[in-house]
Amino acid sequence: MSLASTPKDLERKGFAGRFGFGQKSALVVVDFTNAFTDPGHRLGSDSAVEIAATNELIAIFRAKGLPVLFTAIEYESDVAAASSHWRTKIDAISDLYRGSSGTIQDARLDREEGDPIVNKEFASAFFRTTLEALLLERSVDTVVVAGCSTSGCVRATAVDACQLGFRVIVCRDAVADRNRNAHDQALVDIDLKYGDVLGRNEIAERLHTN
Template sequence: MTDELARARQRGFGHRVGFGRRPALLIVDFMRGFTAPERSLGAAMEAEIAEANRLLEAAHVIGAPVYLSTIAYADPGREAGVWAEKIAGLRDLVLGTPEVEQDPRLRLNGAEHILVKHFASCFFGTDLAARLRADDVDTLVIAGCTTSGCVRASAVDACQHGFRAIVAREATADRIQAAHAQSLEDIDLKYGDVLPVEEILAQLRNRAG
């Protein structure tokens, strides 16, 4: 731990939010366009997908709601706006194409909810917050990619909407490891708890039955 990080924690940053009564799982953008290294927006994420599958299995066992997101546009030039000027590859994320499909390595059971979004946060421009409240969810376990982009934005918005954000350390991925590490530190200091997958699994299993 750096001196700066230790000083921040001494000053009251980084307290635990913990798990509440009812968790849901959110897997952010593990879509083909992001998880295939040969694609313009892609990177190797096999290990992180494997860890996300462990969370999926546990969520399925306890009947926790599961949400998966994808970024997809009918008209990228219009719907992505300035973001597509910043990231050219967003123009490849067209509805109905393989780029926007969930990675086939995810072990889904068909009961998951799919969110289609146009920007980084899974809350922005979607009904995710309303769905979570309708399901009496107060804790959102977050996995997916990228840690410094859509995962971080979703964790920030989860906090802002009043949900306890729990980010799964080994089940989040980024194209740039320095950005990944810094974003996890930032989330853990300010917006939610960054926990090992094993610790999250223990919490979920305690809710079985």
């Protein structure tokens, strides 16, 4: 059996090219809702550090007049949530229905009234949602992703953004996961194949030059 390639091996083979920033960026904050940011919830983990980093990004984007959008997993009713195909894998999905506290954006986020919230029923923020249309309406070609979970909804969103032709940037300081090993591996995987993984200071510097 051959040994698995390391990230450096794959870079030598042509992986980990750079998207860089295009003409206009938007920040998409994925699922920093109460169910995912409350360590006491079945879906949750402590995301305080990552929420603080996300707020720094939000401030940077607002100062430049760039769009900030949020997402939430939310089914139209408790019956719809309970009958979701995804619940077969994650029982706590049944908690995420319209009117439940778990679907509300974490109060620590610096969200403003006019910031869109894109509701979704699965991992990717693009799957059967209005997100692509909202970004294209705003002439966005670069999607900067924050939120959770890194190995789940963040990764799925990055993959779909890439597939739809957006430049993809994931902020390593502003994404969280309940599983540290999965978090670390997801960032490696995204950086090799689907987007550029950068720190918030790097993102701020790159936005400044555009």
